[in-house]
Amino acid sequence: MKKVVLYSAVFIGGIALALLALLIYGFSFSQNVVIQDVTKQYYHASRLVVFGNVAIGFLSDSSSQNTDLDKLSHTFKIITTGTIANMYFNPFESVYVPPQYLGVYHINASGHEGILVLQVKDGVLYGSVRFPNWANGVWEPLKGVNIKNNTLWFTRSVTNEQERVKTGAREYFTQQYVGTYKDNGKKIIGFYTLRGAKYLFEAYRKK
Known part of the structure; x- marks a missing residue:
């Protein structure tokens, strides 16, 4: 019984450390992501990490318009990926594709x-x-x-x-x-x- 508890603790601890490392890495550099949820509200993320069924990061207040989102106030939030309809990376930077x-x-x-x-x-x-x-x-x-x-x-x-x-x-x-x-x-x-x-x-x- 003690071995089962020990193995469980080690397993849970490993997952926690992996998640912590992922968060540290994901939050170590600036990002530029626009999220549209299933209610057609838009958010801007300056830091974002997706882990399993959740997205964790610094997200702006919601807006019905996909304009000037990066200028809104950002706070730390956790949302489920099931509420996300679309994600756009670097949406304010014009891309060139051959x-x-x-x-x-x-x-x-x-x-x-x-x-x-x-x-x-x-x-x-x-x-x-x-x-x-x-x-x-x-x-x-x-x-x-x-x-x-x-x-x-x-x-x-x-x-x-x-x-x-x-x-x-x-x-x-x-x-x-x-x-x-x-x-x-x-x-x-x-x-x-x-x-x-x-x-x-x-x-x-x-x-």
Whole structure:
């Protein structure tokens, strides 16, 4: 019995130390993130760490308008990821993405065929995906879309009830995609992770 208690204490202590290290690292540098929640309210985060089902950081007061959020008062807050509809990184910085890395792609994610769209609008990089035979065949806005050098990152997730009903998902999930552009942007080869497992995906330019 004592060994079980000891092992439990060590396990819990390890998790606490890992979380503390993650918080220290995440709060050690300034960030620029805009969060839109499921009620269409906006927040600005100058420091933000996402751990499991919670997001921890220094967030501004809420606003119905996505303007001047960084000028609002910021306080330490803990929110659940289920209340987050979208997150935009560096939204006030106009991004440049080589045009050959944007456009419409045919995507295959572990046998699921679909359409991937990447575009820049008003200096912000956006992405969306649609799988006709998956997730009710609806268009899904991607989160955390980023392209640097020849690497693409984005998140496909269902983290709130509105998204779950829209996609018909049986449970919440988060898929993290990382891909590398090949042949001057004509194709993307990479993988995505889901609950610790890794799956392959590939995408080919349609037009």
